[in-house]
Amino acid sequence: MNLRPITHADWPQILDIQLECYPQIEPESLEVLQSKWQASPDSCFVIELDNNIIGYCLAHPWLLDNPPSLEQQLSQIEQANTLYLHDIALSAKAQGKGAGKQALANLINFANSNHFANISLVAVQGAHHYWGKQGFITKAISKDLSAYPADARYMVYTL
Secondary structure, rough: OEEEOOOHHHHHHHHHHHHHOOOOOOOOOHHHHHHHHOOHHOOOOOEEOOOOOEEEEEEEEEEEOOOOOOOOOOOOOOOOOOOEEEEEOOOHHHOOOOOHHHHHHHHHHHHHHOOOOOEEEEOOOOOHHHHHOOOOOEEEOOOOOOOOOOOOOOEEEEE
């Protein structure tokens, strides 16, 4: 398995994986997804197996306890204090191959190297169970998450 930076040619496969993984959510637009990549290309990557993209990760510096809304186009954030994990999405082809653990390990290394004290995310579609097993803790915040599915939970992993 290979983790590598996203290129412009990867976006059709990234959009396909987004559709596969999030049937309960209106897909985010290409422009919005690319804004996350453009805000922090070093923390965004695809996961390849046998030269096929089987997953992707979009993460970027952000503000703790204030996750971006879905479909929010980003720009670079001054004085960011968390690495916000927008998405690790894996196609069915990635199941059982350790891709999620490898992607998270890569993000933890990035966060440590860039002096972030934590990684934050909003878990949807029951993913809070998975993220809890990885060490993320659900945290109450004042920001309205109603744009997300009803089961959305803000979670933080402390490094």
